[in-house]
Amino acid sequence: MEEVDNIIIVSLRSIGCDIPDDVASIKAFSTDIVVDGAATALATINEKYKFPRRLPNEMSARFRICTNMANACKELGYADDIGYHQFLYSNESEVRKLFMWLVEKLPRESSDATAEPTGVSAVLNKAITDELEYRAEAPWTLPVAKRSGYARRVATIPGPTPKSPPTYVPHQQWEGLRGVHRLHASVVVIPAGAGDVTKPLSKELRKYYAGALPYLTAQPPVRQDVAPSILEKVSAEYTAAREWEEIWNKEGMDTGLSEAEFRDRKRQFVRSKMAEYVRSSALKGDGAGFGRNDADSFASFLDSFSDRGLRNAKGSRFTHAEKFQFTQDEGAAAAVADTEEELRKRREEELRALQERLDALSAEVDRMEHEIRNFNVNTSQLESNLREEKSASATKEALYRSKVKVFELLPEADKNIELLQGLVSTSTKRLVELATKWEAVRAPLVLEYRTLKESQDGRMTESRRKLAQIKEFRESMKQIAEEARIKDELYRQLTAEYEKMTKDINRSIYTRRILEIVKNIKKQREDIDKVLIETRALQKEINHTSDVLNRTFSATDELIFKDAKKDDACRRAYKYLASLHEHCNVLIADVENTGKLLNEIRDFEEKLEQLNQQNVLPNLERITADYIQVKKENQALSAKLSGRA
Amino acid sequence: MELPASVTGGLGLLGNKAHFATPAAGVALTKAAVSVLLKVTTEAEAVDGEAALKGVDRATLKQAYAALVSLLLEAAKHNKTEADVKAALEDAKVSEDRAGPIAAVYAAEIVELRTVLSSTGFGFPHVVDADWRLDYYMKDNQLEKVNQPVYLIRLKTEQNGGKGPDVQFSASLEELQDLVNTLKDASRNLKPVSI
Secondary structure (H helix, E strand, O other): OHHHHHHHHHHHHHOOOOOOOOOOOHHHOOHHHHHHHHHHHHHHHOOOOOOOOOOOOOHHHHHHHHHHHHHHHHHHOOOOOOOHHHHHOOOHHHHHHHHHHHHHHOOOHHHHHHOOOOOHHHHHHHHHHHHHHHHHHOOOOOHHHOEOOEEEEEEEEOOOOOOOOOEEEEEEEEOOOOOOEOOOOOOOOOOOOOOOOOOOOOHHHHHHHHOOOOOHHHOOOOHHHHHHHHHHHHHHHHHHHHHHHHHHHHHHHHHOOOHHHHHHHHHHHHHHHHHHHHHHHHHHOOOOOOOHHHHHHHHHHHHOOOOOOOOOOOOOHHHHHHHHHHHHHHHHHHHHHHHOHHHHHHHHHHHHHHHHHHHHHHHHHHHHHHHHHHHHHHHHHHHHHHHHHHHHHHHHHHHHHHHHHHHHHHHHHHHHHHHHHHHHHHHHHHHHHHHHHHHHHHHHHHHHHHHHHHHHHHHHHHHHHHHHHHHHHHHHHHHHHHHHHHHHHHHHHHHHHHHHHOOOOOHHHHHHHHHHHHHHHHHHHHHHHHHHHHHHHHHHHHHHHHHHHHHHHHHHHHHHHHHHOOOHHHHHHHHHHHHHHHHHHHHHHHHHHHHHHHHHHHHHHHHHHHHHHOOHHHHHHHHHHHHHHHHHHHHHHHHHHHHHO | OOOOHHHHHHHHHHOOOOOOOOHHHHHHHHHHHHHHHOOOOOHHHHHHOOHHHOOOOHHHHHHHHHHHHHHHHHHHHOOOOHHHHHHHHHHOOOOHHHHHHHHHHHHHHHHHHHHHHHOEOOOOOEEEEEEEEEEEEOOOOOOOOOOEEEEEEEEEEEEOOEEOOOEEEEEOHHHHHHHHHHHHHHHHOHHHHHO
16 A cells, blocks of 8 residues: 555645655545645646635634535546545545545646657657647737837746746747848957967057957947858858868878978968969069959969869959959940040051051061070080080190100109009008008998987887877877767757656656556465365365265165164164254254354454544544534624624 | 857856956856847947956957857857856856856847847748739720729738838639638648647
8 A cells, every 4th residue: 555655645746735754654644634635636637626725724614615625526526425524534545545536537747748759850840840839829920010020929838747837938930021131241350369378469469459459249340240240250260270170180290290380381382382373474474464364363273272162163352353444444445446536547557657667676676686596506606616625625735744754754764663663552551551440430430320320210110100199099089079979969868858758757656566566466366266276176075075974874864764663773773863964964054154153253353443444533533523613613603693783 | 069269268268267356257248248249238338337347358358258259149059058058168167156157148048149140141022911902804905895803912022121022913803712722721731730
């Protein structure tokens, strides 16, 4: 019974009854709790049953309320007898029965909660149907009643339990386009680094931030551009940071430079590439600077930096302006020519004359250039001839000098040859000496060089290994972060689901109890079956025995009756037998009677216990006390009446 | 919600006692940011006139303000809950006792903030009103006797930021009934979906 009591108490608490914490079973229910619980449960079942949750002091009022509550229960279909005494003079089993019935009658919000769909798509579907339902019921708002296209309403969301008040959520609905404008973002500056201790802001920048820079929301010239501008800026910054991180991870890490250095190098590379392009196009150009084509090809050149090709096809605003300017100029010139015929003629003549002169001059220039080229060719030829001659004369001079020396030495040939040989030998000796010395010096140097080279190689491989490690770590870091994010999301979803599910807290209690009951019933059925079998067996045995008895008796009876006519002793024996049989029958009847009586006694004992449970005596005392109070109240009322009369 | 380093850095200032001495200053700044975004006040009134923000370094104040505005808009854009905003603030090293009240200010104003954001966009012309007239069409140049009733319908529309072009069409009684039935069918179809 404790399980039932627990469920009843939990259910009553969940609909808002104030049951003290120390009340653990229905046995401990006081009249106040019974009335409170019944009144709350009735109000929850149907709102038309509204009874005070506290009983008044007057006896007659109490009586009336309790009778009304009993009637309400009857109306709802309570099968057993019910009256005011169930509430006022309660006994445990009746109260339990009443509350079990009431709890069963309570509206099933928990079953709705369990039917709540889970999963992303189901939640989305639910949201769609909810919104449609809300909109289907929401009234239409006149265009004039809307503030810049917004209908403002309050959506009512019922509370978690029928007792708790509903929450009101302001609900704005976009209707119409009066207050809507197209996306336009302007450049904004988000100040950064003002509070950075490690890398303090430069003085000028700080001054700019503190003084001239307007607040972020005041930066866009049009107020309605504030939100899009800021959102654009934030996402642009975030994307740039992400892009840079990717480049750094892909390319920068392998260079072995620090991040700042790599950034500098990249910037220099881009600058030099741009400068190169500008220079080459300036050389190639016809003096007009960047023409239309140049601008276009510059755009395509910029494309070569990024493989995304964001700038293709569209062209920049600059190029559009350029185009516009050029076409306008041409048109203007044509207009002037059309209006002034003469001027045009004169100009044409002039132009022709000038053209002729130009042609002549350019022919002259061409001729001159040709001559210059010829002269240049001649000069270079002559120069090369000169060089050849000079080198020839130098070799000849050297030959001449050696020959002169040989002629000088010729008169004392032998002596001079010896001298020369001695000189040669000494010089070879010296050479060998020097070679050995050099070897001595060289060996340790080579050794040192080798060791240094090795260590250098080792360091290189080490650094490469470390780089690979760093890369791995980053990879794993990213993976872990991703996992954490996914798990976080899952956690959030699960918590949301869990929150939805906590409404039916006593569900597990119910199931456990049901399972237990089923188990008990099974056991009891088995027991009953056993007892039945035993009873049947006993019955059979009894029948069998009584049959045997009957047969034996009749057989004996016949046997003795036959002899009884002849023998006196036999006749006596027959008489004894008859009396024995009779007495035995009486004995059996007595035994049966005893069994019946015992059963009856047990029944009576049970009844007695029930009566004892109904605590008649204290209730009787209470009833008499209440009776006396009613009498007193009546007397007081009649006294009042007579006093007024 | 993805925030760049400049924004998280600015949010971090709110958690720094050296810059914002009390949690109330952060809340006051958030309220100021919200009221400016909702076009209730100007920065000069809301930020410069706020007593709790007196004595904060101007550059720091501007950075924190910019970061808060970015956070509020970004969170409203993604329809983040109070807990999400609180988590974002805590990620930016703002302590829990400071992040909580700021997130609460956001939660109180999320509907209004989302209204501001949804005022950027475009849409088809929106029907605001309809005029009708029933004509009796007696004859024309080719036919002497026509004698038919004709409805003349004019739909008034509005477009981005104001009045749009009127749509005018004529219809016979049957055509109009067909149109009305088609539209009724459309609105009736809402019922089975919403249950």
